[in-house]
Amino acid sequence: MERLHSSAPMPAHLRGSIMALGNFDGFHAGHQAVVGRAIERARAEGRPAIIATFDPHPMRLFRPDTPWFRLTTLDQRERLFAHAGADAMLVFDFTRELASLDPPAFVHLLADWGVAGVVTGEDFTFGKDRAGTTETLKQLGATMGLTAQAVAPITGANGEIISSTRIRQALKSGDCATATRLLTRPYTIEGIVQHGDKLGRTIGFPTANIDMGHYLRPAYGIYAVRALLGDGRVLDGAANLGIRPSFDPPKELLEPHFFDFAESLYDQKIEVQLIHYLRPEAKLDGLDALMAAIAADCDNARQILAGTPHLA
Template identity: 40%
Template sequence: MTGSPPFVPPSRVSASATHVEPAQGRRGPVVAIGNFDGVHRGHRTLLANAREKAAARGVGTAVLTFEPHPRAFFSPGKPFFRITPRAEKERVLTRAGVDAVHVRAFDADLAGMSPEAFVDELVAGAIDASGVVVGYDFHFGKGRAGTPAVLTRLCAERGIGCDVVPVVEEAGAPVSSSAIRTALGAGEIARANALLGYRWFVLGEVRHGDKRGRTLGYPTANMALAEGCGLAHGIYAVRLSADGVVRDGVASFGRRPTFDDGAPLLETFVFDFVGDLYGKTVGVELVGFIRGEARFGSAQALIAQMDRDSAHAKEMLAAQDGLESML
């Protein structure tokens, strides 16, 4: 692995972490465990702790995470806004400098597993961990019976080191996945990106659309985002990555109320680009929110607004926010 990327520290990590040293002779990796939806600044503090402990012991760093998200397993018919679906999550985890990412299926067997079996089969068994790092609110096992205190005891009994990382706060509030979902749902991209520590992005295949953008002078690369995506409908300043090249652009996410009120799509117009992106998997990161989705009385009125949106997007993209890009 290459060195870990720059990490934007949170404003405060409250209290000190609970720490238990491993038994002598254990040489397996230090594993960080969690759902890690968003892999936000709180999660990255946890990962930094795991890397530090691993480096001190001369062992590797691993992550144990779960798919699908437990909420999707327990409420399969209820839409759930994933900040980072699996591909995006694994990209951010890898960029965070861990050596291995273990993805365990969250299924009936895992949901019904006792805390003791969780540690014996997954932590001590499958991964053979010498140390474990979790967040202050981590729960595991049947009925969420496994608490950080229970995990600390079980690890100590098995000679496995254990660190429980306390809450990470920003401006007096916990950095959390729920806070980021709320910000994205309100179009507060600057707020969401600040909590993430990087610019929120999506990965997806460019699909054929109705080609209407071409007739308006704004051909777009269209992507269907993950089911349950709660991003606010509106216009955004973005960057799009394709074939290893990152380009500036402006994007609309929504139902196109001026034309068809169809299924939500992310439609990205890339500045100064001529080419074919159909069928390619691209990444799009959101830099700033321009305005909400609106209905226009004519195509000409829409084009005039799109001209203004493009100019606004270029201004946003020219500014430096100091955040990391995952493209």
């Protein structure tokens, strides 16, 4: 799958596409329905299928002090879009210039790229001050040879609308099960394993330290986790996500300890799935208490992971 940027011309072989248009952070079940409709149309009409997303997220441009909230990185979205069957991912470089386009100018941009049809969610807005709606897109598109279709929200088993906001709420409360159900996969943090202070190694629980980057901060605490290595191997473990209150100075990290694994992972990119929230972070009195707590956490995580199927 190709990765395109809005600053570059549309390649000739991708003109005439059906485009799924949205932010798609998280690429949850609702996003998958929009993308699935676009790909279905593209295949039926013999056209390329493109999934468009925005980077940075519009909120980051207009409210730069907003706490980190991303559910996926661009690299993760690219893999998810490819798995869904798209031919290309188009990254709208979200600048103030793009944000200042009025709805007709934005639709002209799509038409100039040769987009034949656009599929969005019903709540999609676009253009300066978010003045454009799905109905605006349909009306403007009709004058420029571009069709537009909106997909209704997807609801979960209990009738709630599936949204990135609901997933963030679940993660902030430590509800990994709800996040996994709505995402259709575990919430996954990807990062480069860093060199740390190696305190875990001295007490028999070496960890792979990963910076949280621009990801949403889930509830701080101890998690049962599952890691995907670059070579395809899968590792089970327990992780501290937070500021390590038993150590000084505090430092925000995701620190997974992997069971029955002794290889070096330094400088490797790995993905860590949050499977189950075990308990909040706690400041413990001395190394003996810390080691006992970690051992208990590992035992609990092993039991939980033994009964949890692998989800990509």
